[in-house]
Amino acid sequence: DTAVSQTPKYLVTQMGNDKSIKCEQNLGHDTMYWYKQDSKKFLKIMFSYNNKELIINETVPNRFSPKSPDKAHLNLHINSLELGDSAVYFCASSLLGGHEQFFGPGTRLTVL
């Protein structure tokens, strides 16, 4: 009965690899987000999707590509991983125009 889930929880990989993080929400929300939290704990929006359509794309390298197969899922694919990509990535969801954003448990990505 998890509201927002992410897989994997931990991801350790080498520089240059390509990896994906999956996110699913069962709250019936129509808006989903990806946030990056760096080592200093700063939470920064990366992408926002509403009903499978990209509505916000902050200044993020084009190595990051979100994909939303349906409004319950928002996956994040990262190409050519770099050391600076190491962070915790949080997925979140909310109702359109709604208030509370519910966060997933996070995926800790470590690039070696």
Added chain:
Amino acid sequence: GENVEQHPSTLSVQEGDSAVIKCTYSDSASNYFPWYKQELGKRPQLIIDIRSNVGEKKDQRIAVTLNKTAKHFSLHITETQPEDSAVYFCAARVMGNTPLVFGKGTRLSVIA
């Protein structure tokens, strides 16, 4: 775009004392101001929020105040307990499709 400043970055209080965290925002169109608590290794979770038509809101030991003229809002925790120790984030947004813009967080330590 919106910019949210949060102070202090770290705060230590004795158990039973009060803690106050302050945030300022730049976009006068922002009208929703949530506070999230993030315990070590966990996801951010909403603890209280306030909308622009309200000046103060309380929930047991937690209260939030909003001054729209000055564009600042504050979190007040009374009778602090060790389990209040966490990183607290303020955020602001304009209702609709816009994502939350977070402050940089305050690490609160409650010393028993």
